[in-house]
Amino acid sequence: xxxxxxxxVLQTTLDLIVLQTLRxxxxxxxxxxxxxxxxxxxxxxxxxxxxxxxxHRLERKAxxxxxxxxxxxxxxxxxxxxxAAGRKQLAKERSRWEQLSLAMAQxxxxxxxxxx
Amino acid sequence: xxxxxxxxxxxxxxxxxxxxxxxxxVRDRMARGESRRDAERAAxxxxxxxxxxxxxxxxxxxxxxxxxxxxxxRFALRALRKRPAFxxxxxxxxxxxxxxxxxxxxxxxxxxxxxxxxPESDRLIELQHQNxxxxxxxxSTALYFTYREHNQTFDSLALWxxxxxxxxxxxxxxxxxxxxxxxxxxxxxxxxxxLGRGFSEVDGQPGAPxxxxxxxxxxxxxxxxxxDAIGQSLVIEGEPYTIIGVLPASFRFVTxxxxxxxxxxxxxxxxxxxxFGSFGERGIARLKPGVTLAEASADVARMVPIxxxxxxxxxGDARDDLNDFGPxxxxxxxxxxxxxxxxxxxxxxxxxxLLLIACANVANLQLMRTDARLEELSIRxxxxxxxxxxxxxxxxxxxxxxxxxxxxGLLVATLGLPLLLSAAGEYLPxxxxxxxxxxxxxxxxxxxxxxxxxxxxxxxxxxxxxGLTATLRAGGRAFSQSRERHRARNLLVxxxxxxxxxxxxxxxxxxxxxxxxxSIDPGFDPSPQVQTVTxxxxxxxxxxxxxxxLSDIQGGLSQLPGVESVGFASMVPxxxxxPNTGAFIEDEPGAxxxxxxxxxxxxxxxxxxxxxxxxxxxxxxxWTDVYDADRPEAAMVSESFAQRxxxxxxxxxxxxxxxxxxxxxxxxxxxxxxxxLEGVDRPAPDTVYFTLRNEVAQYVSRAVTFVVRSQxxxxxxxxxxxxxxxxxxxxxxxxxxxxxxxxxxxxxMARTSLTLVLLAIMSTMALGLSLVGxxxxxxxxxxxxxxxxxxxxxxxxxxxxxxxLLLGQVLAPVVVGVLLGLGLAAALARAAQSLLxxxxxxxxxxxxxxxxxxxxxxxxxxxxxxxxxxxxxxxxALRVE
Numbered sequence: 001x002x003x004x005x006x007x008x009v010l011q012t013t014l015d016l017i018v019l020q021t022l023r024x025x026x027x028x029x030x031x032x033x034x035x036x037x038x039x040x041x042x043x044x045x046x047x048x049x050x051x052x053x054x055x056h057r058l059e060r061k062a063x064x065x066x067x068x069x070x071x072x073x074x075x076x077x078x079x080x081x082x083x084a085a086g087r088k089q090l091a092k093e094r095s096r097w098e099q100l101s102l103a104m105a106q107x108x109x110x111x112x113x114x115x116x
Numbered sequence: 117x118x119x120x121x122x123x124x125x126x127x128x129x130x131x132x133x134x135x136x137x138x139x140x141x142v143r144d145r146m147a148r149g150e151s152r153r154d155a156e157r158a159a160x161x162x163x164x165x166x167x168x169x170x171x172x173x174x175x176x177x178x179x180x181x182x183x184x185x186x187x188x189x190r191f192a193l194r195a196l197r198k199r200p201a202f203x204x205x206x207x208x209x210x211x212x213x214x215x216x217x218x219x220x221x222x223x224x225x226x227x228x229x230x231x232x233x234x235p236e237s238d239r240l241i242e243l244q245h246q247n248x249x250x251x252x253x254x255x256s257t258a259l260y261f262t263y264r265e266h267n268q269t270f271d272s273l274a275l276w277x278x279x280x281x282x283x284x285x286x287x288x289x290x291x292x293x294x295x296x297x298x299x300x301x302x303x304x305x306x307x308x309x310x311l312g313r314g315f316s317e318v319d320g321q322p323g324a325p326x327x328x329x330x331x332x333x334x335x336x337x338x339x340x341x342x343x344d345a346i347g348q349s350l351v352i353e354g355e356p357y358t359i360i361g362v363l364p365a366s367f368r369f370v371t372x373x374x375x376x377x378x379x380x381x382x383x384x385x386x387x388x389x390x391x392f393g394s395f396g397e398r399g400i401a402r403l404k405p406g407v408t409l410a411e412a413s414a415d416v417a418r419m420v421p422i423x424x425x426x427x428x429x430x431x432g433d434a435r436d437d438l439n440d441f442g443p444x445x446x447x448x449x450x451x452x453x454x455x456x457x458x459x460x461x462x463x464x465x466x467x468x469x470l471l472l473i474a475c476a477n478v479a480n481l482q483l484m485r486t487d488a489r490l491e492e493l494s495i496r497x498x499x500x501x502x503x504x505x506x507x508x509x510x511x512x513x514x515x516x517x518x519x520x521x522x523x524x525g526l527l528v529a530t531l532g533l534p535l536l537l538s539a540a541g542e543y544l545p546x547x548x549x550x551x552x553x554x555x556x557x558x559x560x561x562x563x564x565x566x567x568x569x570x571x572x573x574x575x576x577x578x579x580x581x582x583g584l585t586a587t588l589r590a591g592g593r594a595f596s597q598s599r600e601r602h603r604a605r606n607l608l609v610x611x612x613x614x615x616x617x618x619x620x621x622x623x624x625x626x627x628x629x630x631x632x633x634x635s636i637d638p639g640f641d642p643s644p645q646v647q648t649v650t651x652x653x654x655x656x657x658x659x660x661x662x663x664x665x666l667s668d669i670q671g672g673l674s675q676l677p678g679v680e681s682v683g684f685a686s687m688v689p690x691x692x693x694x695p696n697t698g699a700f701i702e703d704e705p706g707a708x709x710x711x712x713x714x715x716x717x718x719x720x721x722x723x724x725x726x727x728x729x730x731x732x733x734x735x736x737x738x739w740t741d742v743y744d745a746d747r748p749e750a751a752m753v754s755e756s757f758a759q760r761x762x763x764x765x766x767x768x769x770x771x772x773x774x775x776x777x778x779x780x781x782x783x784x785x786x787x788x789x790x791x792x793l794e795g796v797d798r799p800a801p802d803t804v805y806f807t808l809r810n811e812v813a814q815y816v817s818r819a820v821t822f823v824v825r826s827q828x829x830x831x832x833x834x835x836x837x838x839x840x841x842x843x844x845x846x847x848x849x850x851x852x853x854x855x856x857x858x859x860x861x862x863x864x865m866a867r868t869s870l871t872l873v874l875l876a877i878m879s880t881m882a883l884g885l886s887l888v889g890x891x892x893x894x895x896x897x898x899x900x901x902x903x904x905x906x907x908x909x910x911x912x913x914x915x916x917x918x919x920x921l922l923l924g925q926v927l928a929p930v931v932v933g934v935l936l937g938l939g940l941a942a943a944l945a946r947a948a949q950s951l952l953x954x955x956x957x958x959x960x961x962x963x964x965x966x967x968x969x970x971x972x973x974x975x976x977x978x979x980x981x982x983x984x985x986x987x988x989x990x991x992x993a994l995r996v997e
Contacts, residue, residue, distance in 0.1 A: 029133060030140040048137065049164045056176035075140060078133045
């Protein structure tokens with residue numbers, strides 16, 4: 001199941017990814033997993049085993065909200081949307097992530113990392 | 117509960133969400149050209165373990181324990197259904213134990229825990245006093261005025277007396293239960309009227325217009341429940357009273373039935389009628405918040421000398437007999453509860469023992485059950501189930517048993533409580549409301565859960581995880597039983613025997629008490645052939661006329677066919693508590709002394725003959741003694757009074773006494789046998805009997821009780837004839853208090869007989885349960901040793917020797933249990949001493965009989981299974997497993 005060219009998403013970053021994905025509009029679980037693949041050019045893969053627990057966890061924290069609706073293919077689906085609190089959380093997580101990746105990039109580009 | 121349903125809905129939704137995901141994935145793959153089968157397979161692979169996804173998602177909701185709990189309960193239900201015999205017998209035993217405990221607890225709850233229906237009722241006390249040996253002295257107006265002015269510890273205080281009053285009017289005259297109270301009475305209790313107003317200070321002034329507050333029941337019954345009843349007039353004892361208020365329907369005052377409240381109007385202060393030394397009224401007080409009974413007692417002790425100095429002494433200067441006078445304050449609760457609390461706490465304790473026996477029995481079943489399941493449990497342990505998980509599932513089973521047993525027990529209690537109350541009817545104060553209320557329900561729930569937990573922990577403590585794995589290795593085929601397992605079972609047998617012995621000893625002691633009460637001569641003939649009827653004469657305004665009527669009634673009644681003799685008295689034996697007073701006694705002319713603390717009753721001629729009290733010496737009083745003003749007034753005294761005051765009954769004859777220093781002399785003309793006036797288990801008090809000629813009679817009691825001895829008592833029409841005979845003299849006189857002396861006698865022993873009946877039931881249950889337990893344990897032990905016995909017999913052991921060996925092993929724990937039980941019973945019986953009469957708490961005969969009974973029955977119930985094992989064919993036995 002783990003194809004070598006796909007990156008497993010860490011639990012901690014999954015929240016950020018889900019929130020960010022929902023910024024484009026409400027979506028259901030399957031749609032989110034597909035979108036993540038598309039938006040990362042197939043590099044990222046979200047395991048369903050982690051996706052649904054993550055969705056329910058975010059829902060419990062009131063960052064996203066769920067409702068039942070019907071998809072284009074006439075399928076009853078549970079659709080998630082960002083809440084105001086979720087938007088705020090997303091901004092916070094994003095800035096933390098940006099700082100982290102900046103720091104990571106610095107470390108990796110430093111004298112030690114240059115050898116790699 | 118709502119969150120439980122919400123949870124079930126979310127579970128369904130999660131399943132649907134996952135299914136939708138799966139279907140969309142399949143559809144996408146099929147759109148890309150895969151076959152349906154390949155698509156489904158790939159989607160499933162990609163999805164991973166659906167159960168895990170589900171679990172993890174649910175974990176995100178929080179409250180996982182709910183799922184686990186539900187699973188454990190389902191599992192437990194399945195396990196219990198699979199062994200219906202075990203489950204049913206467990207539930208039955210628990211239902212009996214918990215049911216009995218619940219029933220008794222609801223009585224304890226109603227009587228001891230919530231007896232007073234007033235706000236902050238723990239601040240209410242009774243103003244009781246003591247002097248020398250007498251600790252039941254009431255209060256008085258002198259004390260009331262003193263305390264009201266000088267106290268530092270009461271919010272308020274009030275006096276009350278109870279009695280009956282005759283209400284006359286348009287309707288037939290009627291005797292009602294009345295309370296005469298000072299105006300602070302209702303505010304002290306914290307009760308307000310439901311309608312109208314309560315008494316004001318003005319209502320309590322001497323000479324103020326008379327007012328009355330009526331009970332809700334009286335208002336409904338006699339006044340039609342009309343609001344305009346307020347302001348109307350009631351004629352009570354011949355005087356018009358204005359109705360000013362109606363009490364709430366829930367109003368109760370300790371053990372008194374109240375229909376009307378009238379205001380006491382004591383003349384205040386010095387110069388009034390208040391004197392120090394007579395104690396005719398009862399007092400209540402509400403303590404200031406935070407004040408203890410001891411502080412209030414100190415306060416009263418400080419105020420008693422003030423009252424002594426302020427008010428003139430009652431009965432002249434010679435009141436040295438009140439030198440020890442002081443407070444004996446009691447919580448008001450004690451007045452309701454009385455001597456009930458001993459009985460109830462002891463019953464509660466014994467019922468606790470019964471519950472323990474029941475639990476021991478069930479624990480025993482549980483142990484056998486766990487033994488039978490050891491293999492299953494060991495396999496689960498070997499397959500990696502954690503100890504916690506196994507423990508949880510075992511506990512779930514026993515807690516479920518406990519709860520179901522408790523629910524069944526609640527049913528038992530609901531059915532049993534009315535029976536219990538009707539058995540106790542004569543003894544429990546009828547004003548109390550005893551029911552299975554919220555407190556009782558919580559109690560039952562806690563008891564059920566606790567028994568469930570205790571039952572579950574027992575096998576766990578015995579085995580634990582290491583035990584389980586060890587068993588797996590032994591293949592559940594240990595050749596003979598291990599020592600530890602013996603020990604657990606023996607402990608159960610020992611504790612059951614010990615507890616059952618305690619209960620049996622309690623029942624035995626009660627039975628002996630009952631016997632000694634029965635063997636006591638009450639001083640009268642407790643015969644069903646003696647009828648008593650009480651006639652209040654308060655509606656006859658003139659006392660002399662009332663006396664005439666009474667003597668006419670006596671004459672009329674004795675004319676009735678079949679009537680052997682008729683008499684009457686201010687109070688018949690066991691009919692209630694009468695006045696306790698003092699008088700001056702003349703030993704020889706000029707030498708007087710004050711004698712206190714004797715009972716005073718007023719009697720008619722022929723009374724003693726009618727109730728069957730023997731005359732020791734002298735003569736009976738006669739109507740001539742009453743009417744002939746030229747003769748000295750006559751009195752009779754009890755044998756013990758004559759003995760104590762004059763040395764012998766004969767010496768009392770002709771001696772004189774008077775109530776006040778300047779009063780008229782009364783001559784002692786006869787001595788009668790002692791009567792246990794206040795109850796068979798109470799000592800017969802020193803008693804003096806005056807005639808109705810004495811002027812005090814009219815203040816003590818305007819209601820007299822007639823006693824009629826006839827073979828016709830209890831036959832239809834007899835009471836009607838009595839009533840007609842009374843009405844032919846005065847048609848306004850109501851008949852009340854219709855009993856036989858036998859009823860009064862039985863009622864005075866109601867406490868003992870109630871306790872006896874309950875203890876007998878409980879100890880029989882206990883004995884039955886422990887015998888079943890012993891039979892079960894020993895039978896099981898022996899059946900496990902069938903193989904061993906077979907081997908022994910095959911190797912040539914003698915039957916007789918084997919029998920001795922088995923019986924010895926059966927009896928050893930029983931004997932240990934009996935010894936332990938004897939010690940326990942001896943320690944506990946001391947607590948029950950107050951319930952016993954004529955028997956010591958360590959009565960050797962009772963203990964010996966109970967111990968022997970127990971050993972004998974236990975031996976039989978152990979011998980039966982032993983014999984079965986002995987009969988076994990060795991070859992069979994070896995093949996069994």
